Amino acid sequence: MDKNFIYLTPQEQWRDIILQAPQDEREHVRRRVEAQGQACVAFFCEALLQHADVADFLEKDSIQKSLKRSLYYYLVTLFSATPDHVARLCKIQMRLGASYARLEIPTHIVAYGFYILKKQILGLFTQDEAGGFDRSGLILYAGGMMDFAFKFIMRSYEKSFRKMVEDNEALRLVSIGQDLSFEKETQARTFFTWCMETMRSLCENRFQDLYNLEDSDFGLWFTHKGRNLFNGRSEFVQIQREIEALDTQLTAIRDEGVLPERFVASLHRSIRKIVFLMESIFHNIEQIETGRDPLTKVLNRRFLDVVVQNEISFALSKNKHFSIVLFDIDNFKSINDTFGHLAGDEILCFVANTITSSLRVNDYVFRYGGEEFLVVLTETDVEAARKCAERIRLAISHLPVTLRSEQQVRVSVSGGVTTLHGQTNVRALINQADQALYTAKAQGRNRIVVAQVLETQ
Numbered sequence: 001m002d003k004n005f006i007y008l009t010p011q012e013q014w015r016d017i018i019l020q021a022p023q024d025e026r027e028h029v030r031r032r033v034e035a036q037g038q039a040c041v042a043f044f045c046e047a048l049l050q051h052a053d054v055a056d057f058l059e060k061d062s063i064q065k066s067l068k069r070s071l072y073y074y075l076v077t078l079f080s081a082t083p084d085h086v087a088r089l090c091k092i093q094m095r096l097g098a099s100y101a102r103l104e105i106p107t108h109i110v111a112y113g114f115y116i117l118k119k120q121i122l123g124l125f126t127q128d129e130a131g132g133f134d135r136s137g138l139i140l141y142a143g144g145m146m147d148f149a150f151k152f153i154m155r156s157y158e159k160s161f162r163k164m165v166e167d168n169e170a171l172r173l174v175s176i177g178q179d180l181s182f183e184k185e186t187q188a189r190t191f192f193t194w195c196m197e198t199m200r201s202l203c204e205n206r207f208q209d210l211y212n213l214e215d216s217d218f219g220l221w222f223t224h225k226g227r228n229l230f231n232g233r234s235e236f237v238q239i240q241r242e243i244e245a246l247d248t249q250l251t252a253i254r255d256e257g258v259l260p261e262r263f264v265a266s267l268h269r270s271i272r273k274i275v276f277l278m279e280s281i282f283h284n285i286e287q288i289e290t291g292r293d294p295l296t297k298v299l300n301r302r303f304l305d306v307v308v309q310n311e312i313s314f315a316l317s318k319n320k321h322f323s324i325v326l327f328d329i330d331n332f333k334s335i336n337d338t339f340g341h342l343a344g345d346e347i348l349c350f351v352a353n354t355i356t357s358s359l360r361v362n363d364y365v366f367r368y369g370g371e372e373f374l375v376v377l378t379e380t381d382v383e384a385a386r387k388c389a390e391r392i393r394l395a396i397s398h399l400p401v402t403l404r405s406e407q408q409v410r411v412s413v414s415g416g417v418t419t420l421h422g423q424t425n426v427r428a429l430i431n432q433a434d435q436a437l438y439t440a441k442a443q444g445r446n447r448i449v450v451a452q453v454l455e456t457q
Contacts, residue, residue, distance in 0.1 A: 094153075324376060325415050390448050
């Protein structure tokens, strides 16, 4: 290696690796990758499927279909590069690293996957047939290309992951920007309701009426909004464990129809522990004023990606449904032009309040644009999301809005609905909802349209 290599920038070093390999050797590597790359990728996918942690981040179908196809083209592109293509190669790796970070795929899985892939690629040049080329030169070139691809992927991964951590913390601050005393009382009330219903069912031997704490209003709030509010705190983990242990016992009682002798005493201890931990965790978090949308008080767009990606990860790991609805106020410019911008602000607040009051405690609403609102519906399939969107549409259009000026305005919204369907990209999901919204507008407004999502081929 030329000593000057170590003084080059990483991008210049990658270019140097390509320059140092004769063109006919690079061409031989490209042909071998084109011819045998599918087999390398197939082995890589099989290795991923055997990894115990992968199922929490990637669906089996997406590994078998889209990943297998895209990875082959990625390898062909990588080994077709000339020195003039290095800038483009770097951008490709940076995009990959950012996507891995958004999916929260741990670094050890990314490193393991690259190790398997590199081993398969280098194996193509350790066989007897080397096309008359020096095997060591082929291996050095191919290995260098894989190493620098990995270097740029991890550089982007670390940068994106740091930003995601910052956004998660910011989202936590927004979550605690609401009235904590009200939130505390509300969740104490929902937990108490579940406790009373559970005790009544046990006392009356109505075991089939028992339902898990995770599925209660409190459980749904804790799983989604509580996760953003409390994640990283030891009390959160302890409450999670208590809920899981309780639900395991309740499921067994429902299935077997038998109440274990000491279960009621155990249930009482768990309830007291959860109450104590909730008191403690609320007590230890200070209320912080943060930047919600100043007009409508719903979340602003800054936190959209992190919320949606969190829900994608949760839905994939727990095999749950997850949907998005994008609303747009119809003819909003005309309202502003006719009644003035102050009236427009009143309409925005009315729509935001109507949407928020129509949702569960575990859902989210964002001001997405000027007169657009995006709703994240957790644990909701596409049909339930459509019905929810339709209820909101009807509630908004039901009666005219009386402004402070005593004038009355008829308001309607159009909406586009989509659901997670083998797609793990935030932008792609939102674009699907946006296309459905565009269709609703084109069809005459004041209606809900569900995105037509094609199955991954």
